[in-house]
Amino acid sequence: MESWRTAKGMFAAVATVPTLWLIGFFIVPLGIVWLYSFGTNASLTEIEISGTFSNYSRALDPLYLGILWKSILVAAATTVICIVVGFPVALAIVFSSNKWKPWLLLAIMLPFWTNLLIRTYALIAVLRREGYANQSLGWLHDNLGGLLPLVGLPAPGAYEPLELLYNNFAVIFGLVYVHLPFMVLPLYAALDRLDKSLIEASLDLGAGHFRTLLAIVAPLAAPGIISGVIITFVPALGAYLTPDLLGGPDSQMIANVIERQFKRANDWPFGAALSFILMYATFIAIAFQAMKSRQAEARQ
Amino acid sequence: MTMLARLLRKREPIAPLEYTRRLWMRTWVGLVMFFLYAPLITLVAFSFNDSRRNIVWRGFTLEYYEKALNNASLMEALLNSLTIAALATVASVVLGALAAVMLWRFRFPFKGAAEGAMALPIVVPEICLGVAFLVFFAKIGFPTDLPWPLNLGAITIAHITFCFPFVAMVVRSRLTSFNREEEEAAKDLGATELQAFRDVLLPHMKPGLVAGALLAFTLSLDDFVITFFTSGPNTITFPVKVYSMVRFSVTPEVNAASTLLIVLTIILTTIALKIQSRMGTVSQRH
Amino acid sequence: MTEQQPIISIRNVSKRFGPVTAVDNVSIDIMPGEFFVLLGPSGCGKTTLLRMIAGFEMPTEGQILIDGQDMAKVPPNRRPVNMVFQSYAVFPHMTVEQNVGYGLKIARVGSDEIKSRVAEALELVKLDGFGARRPDQLSGGQRQRVALARSLVMRPKVLLLDEPLSALDAKLRAQMQFELADLQDEVGITFVTVTHDQDEALSMAGRIAVINKGEVAQLAPPSDLYEFPANRFVADFVGSVNLFEGKLTLDEPDRAAVECEGLGKVYLNHGVTGSHQSNVWVAIRPEKIYLHVPGDGKAFRAAQEDAPEGYNFARGKIRGMSYLGDITLFDIQLESGAMLRVSRPNLSRRDQEDFTWDDKVSMHWRADSPVVLLS
Numbered sequence: 001m002e003s004w005r006t007a008k009g010m011f012a013a014v015a016t017v018p019t020l021w022l023i024g025f026f027i028v029p030l031g032i033v034w035l036y037s038f039g040t041n042a043s044l045t046e047i048e049i050s051g052t053f054s055n056y057s058r059a060l061d062p063l064y065l066g067i068l069w070k071s072i073l074v075a076a077a078t079t080v081i082c083i084v085v086g087f088p089v090a091l092a093i094v095f096s097s098n099k100w101k102p103w104l105l106l107a108i109m110l111p112f113w114t115n116l117l118i119r120t121y122a123l124i125a126v127l128r129r130e131g132y133a134n135q136s137l138g139w140l141h142d143n144l145g146g147l148l149p150l151v152g153l154p155a156p157g158a159y160e161p162l163e164l165l166y167n168n169f170a171v172i173f174g175l176v177y178v179h180l181p182f183m184v185l186p187l188y189a190a191l192d193r194l195d196k197s198l199i200e201a202s203l204d205l206g207a208g209h210f211r212t213l214l215a216i217v218a219p220l221a222a223p224g225i226i227s228g229v230i231i232t233f234v235p236a237l238g239a240y241l242t243p244d245l246l247g248g249p250d251s252q253m254i255a256n257v258i259e260r261q262f263k264r265a266n267d268w269p270f271g272a273a274l275s276f277i278l279m280y281a282t283f284i285a286i287a288f289q290a291m292k293s294r295q296a297e298a299r300q
Numbered sequence: 301m302t303m304l305a306r307l308l309r310k311r312e313p314i315a316p317l318e319y320t321r322r323l324w325m326r327t328w329v330g331l332v333m334f335f336l337y338a339p340l341i342t343l344v345a346f347s348f349n350d351s352r353r354n355i356v357w358r359g360f361t362l363e364y365y366e367k368a369l370n371n372a373s374l375m376e377a378l379l380n381s382l383t384i385a386a387l388a389t390v391a392s393v394v395l396g397a398l399a400a401v402m403l404w405r406f407r408f409p410f411k412g413a414a415e416g417a418m419a420l421p422i423v424v425p426e427i428c429l430g431v432a433f434l435v436f437f438a439k440i441g442f443p444t445d446l447p448w449p450l451n452l453g454a455i456t457i458a459h460i461t462f463c464f465p466f467v468a469m470v471v472r473s474r475l476t477s478f479n480r481e482e483e484e485a486a487k488d489l490g491a492t493e494l495q496a497f498r499d500v501l502l503p504h505m506k507p508g509l510v511a512g513a514l515l516a517f518t519l520s521l522d523d524f525v526i527t528f529f530t531s532g533p534n535t536i537t538f539p540v541k542v543y544s545m546v547r548f549s550v551t552p553e554v555n556a557a558s559t560l561l562i563v564l565t566i567i568l569t570t571i572a573l574k575i576q577s578r579m580g581t582v583s584q585r586h
Numbered sequence: 587m588t589e590q591q592p593i594i595s596i597r598n599v600s601k602r603f604g605p606v607t608a609v610d611n612v613s614i615d616i617m618p619g620e621f622f623v624l625l626g627p628s629g630c631g632k633t634t635l636l637r638m639i640a641g642f643e644m645p646t647e648g649q650i651l652i653d654g655q656d657m658a659k660v661p662p663n664r665r666p667v668n669m670v671f672q673s674y675a676v677f678p679h680m681t682v683e684q685n686v687g688y689g690l691k692i693a694r695v696g697s698d699e700i701k702s703r704v705a706e707a708l709e710l711v712k713l714d715g716f717g718a719r720r721p722d723q724l725s726g727g728q729r730q731r732v733a734l735a736r737s738l739v740m741r742p743k744v745l746l747l748d749e750p751l752s753a754l755d756a757k758l759r760a761q762m763q764f765e766l767a768d769l770q771d772e773v774g775i776t777f778v779t780v781t782h783d784q785d786e787a788l789s790m791a792g793r794i795a796v797i798n799k800g801e802v803a804q805l806a807p808p809s810d811l812y813e814f815p816a817n818r819f820v821a822d823f824v825g826s827v828n829l830f831e832g833k834l835t836l837d838e839p840d841r842a843a844v845e846c847e848g849l850g851k852v853y854l855n856h857g858v859t860g861s862h863q864s865n866v867w868v869a870i871r872p873e874k875i876y877l878h879v880p881g882d883g884k885a886f887r888a889a890q891e892d893a894p895e896g897y898n899f900a901r902g903k904i905r906g907m908s909y910l911g912d913i914t915l916f917d918i919q920l921e922s923g924a925m926l927r928v929s930r931p932n933l934s935r936r937d938q939e940d941f942t943w944d945d946k947v948s949m950h951w952r953a954d955s956p957v958v959l960l961s
Contacts, residue, residue, distance in 0.1 A: 001404075001405065001406065001407050002405065002406060002407065003406070003407045003408070004406045004407065004408040007406075007493075010493060011402070011406050011408065014398045014399075014401045014402045014405075014406075015398070015402045015406075015408075017394075017395060017398055018395045018396075018398050018399035018402065018418075018464070018468075019414070021395055021460070021461070021464070022417055022418065022421075022461075025436075025457055025458075025460070025461045026417075026420070026421055026432075026461050027417065028436065029432035029433055029435065029436035030424075030428075030432045032432070032435050032436055032439055033428070033431060033432045033435050036435060085332060086332075088325060088328045088329070089328070089329055089332050091319055091325070092319060092320050092325050092326075092328070092329045095317060095318065095319040095320050096320045097320070100320070104329075107333060107336075107337075108336075110566075110569075111336050111337075111340070113518055113565050113566075113569050114340065114562055114565060115521070115522045115524075115539060115558075115561055115562070115565070116522060116524060117522075117524050117539045117542055117543055117546070118340075118343070118542070118558040118561060118562060119339070119340065120546075121343070121542070121546045121550075121554065121558060122339035122340050122342070122343040122558075123339055124546070124550055125339065125342065125343060125346070125550050125555075126338070126339045126342065128550065132338075132342055177335070177336070177339075180332070180335075180336065181336075195673060195675065196317060197671040197672070197673050197675040198675045198677060199317065200316070200317065200640075200642055200662070200669070200671065200675065201669070201671055201675035201677070201733075201736075202677075202688070203316055203641075203642075203661070203662045203663045204640060204641075204662050204663070204667075204668055204669045204737075205663075205668065205688055205689030205692065205736065205737075205740065206663045206664075206689050206692045206693055206740070207663055207688075207689075207692045208663055209316075211692060215688075216677060219679045220677075220678065220679060234423060234425070235425070235426075237425070238425025238426060238427050238428070240426065240427045240525050241524055241525065241543075245546065245547070255425065255426075255427040255525075258427050258428075258431060259427065259431075262431050262434055262435075262529070263529075268435065271431060272431070272435070275425075275427065275428040275431050275432075276428075278425055278427070278428060279424060279425065279428050282423060282424070282425055283423075286423055312644060312646055313644040313658070314644070315642060315643050315644050316641065316642055316661060316662055317642065
């Protein structure tokens, strides 16, 4: 690495355009939102930057605080489910034969390349009242239900479709569906780097597979697990499309509230404050990750 | 006979680390794959279903593809999306490559801050970026009545902003494997700064640039949230159009449109992977 | 001596990976308290054999018994053996103490006992005082001692060592060879070691099984292996050797002769038992050939005259010399054109000055020096 002073011309040539772009089209727009978060609606189109904190204090209103807290819970639940579901998959890929490994990786990545909207739409078709999930359950119900009297149980009534869509279940289901690849890939990367003889040594010293997983694999793969957690948690926290399309009236997340302030309620200053609260929450999560993975690396 | 012998031969016992051979593990992976793919496969399958209600299979038809392809506003949205993605990709690759070289090569004041700022568009929630662009373009009074394709300017700018840091990240990680002595050797053999860059550094960056371009194109093509806040009534993109259709109903027409986009992404990904693997082998050779 | 039961009994074990046969119908019995070495070139299947004893690979065919018990359904964590891995596999996130105590903790040994046994094990491998260190603060040799202590503390019936010295530098390796042998003597545990290094095997082992292409080429104590190799592979792999193909022309109980291509007639003072084939190979170790100082024709003739019947003589020209300090290696071209490798100890400081390239030299070896090989 060289100092910018030794090659000023070269440095200017590479640095100018990206820096100006980032300032002009990223820092400035965010800066305006930040200023608006301290403003009040002066008229229908005018916003006066009055330096008020009222937007933030309004965000502390139990209604909005509740939604923020709920968003955090939903994102956390999504993350936990993704770890539980994704960990065995990552493990299976790590220990699969060379012939299978690239195909399994591709199979995990391919949905990631597919449009988020389309994947969410596909879930609607599966989960709705007359969707495939309910149809399959209904078929099972009708066919296996007939067997129940044979074992002495009363025959069940007609199949009542489950409400799988437009509720919290659907939102978490959708978020897991969308974010699972984000979890599997960092887990895979972390487990793949692990020296396999460490696992063998643990087994050799008398530990079972589960004990080995907890005592050896998890601590050593910690940086990967943490980055998988953050890479899942952060976008899930700010998710807009999934709760919007799959959620019901009571499963709105923070991003939906922000959208409403800008597009419908037309309360930009309040929306600005909310979006900065969301951003701060994101930064806290990322700072937490940086701290934890530094600790994990220091321990090794 | 050999078949029988093979069947009769005892299956070799599973060694402790052969996790992939364990039944519960295979079942688990199978279920996860089913979870990931069943919705998409049914979506594609039912785009050929000869029934409006889209529940029971009634027979094969291409009717809904015809409908989707004849839907002028849908096709216009698709054209808009592809145009934006192409423009955003070119600009992002240039900006991303410059940023990557800047961060990889130079020491300069406030470098930590610059690195942080460069990573921000990746981590900031989409919704926040979306509203920031909404506010920004309203504030500067970005003209909304420009002729095509200039009217796509606002969306393109937004897309470049969230795409180029990804390109920079990919290219920079590629650059870390660059041996600075190669560049010094070129200069030692008489190349100027610019010639050394063109003949040595750029070829090394190429796989990173291709990967970055692929990433930028897909991110741009897929983006809904940020576009949703920057698009106007005349600048509908494909995801925004599909969104408005999806909100109302599940119809085979939407399935057909979605299938078209899935196929497009798969083709692009395959091409990019092919190019990338070829570049990868070329760069390994030298 | 009382009849002893083998601690490890490998019975007709084969291991195939797809089309590749890594271990081919191997049967070995290892006795309690032995220092047993599996020696062979890389890829010969020795590590696979060791990993099958530890339970990390499953035999395709055959049986492995440890202390009389069939291990087919016993997972590695239930086997009374412990392994020292080639990479040592010291857990990087645990201190030395935690590493060594890991197995005991899993076995639910009381914490006081863990403490004393860990201290004892660390003392045994000369790491007392290192308990609180982390693996990244240790040298390669020290990490290996941690791995050793971690396994020994479990008091296994058998300790398995996979290329234990390959990652150490030459000096340390030589030192560890002795230490490992001493340690084994001290703890009395059966050691089974895998190595590709013949010096390592010869210096440490009680018995060595030389493995070639998945099969046992010879199983014998080190000196037998070196002095009485069973076949060309062992003769060539263990030490260096001059090999000549020849025809058996005389085979009586107390003497034999082989007419070798390029070397002429080679006399032996023993019969070649059990051979009905006329095509055999003669192996002569370089250090068993005595090289006469050139120009000292009188001494040579005297030697030739004084020599008991059956001494072997040859003449040639020095084509190559490499001075190695303790010995000098000579490549000598015989009159027939064949090449012979001879080593000569430098008994006095100026010994090597007696020879130079293209010198005509003569040499002899005793009739009990060559080995006749049938395969």
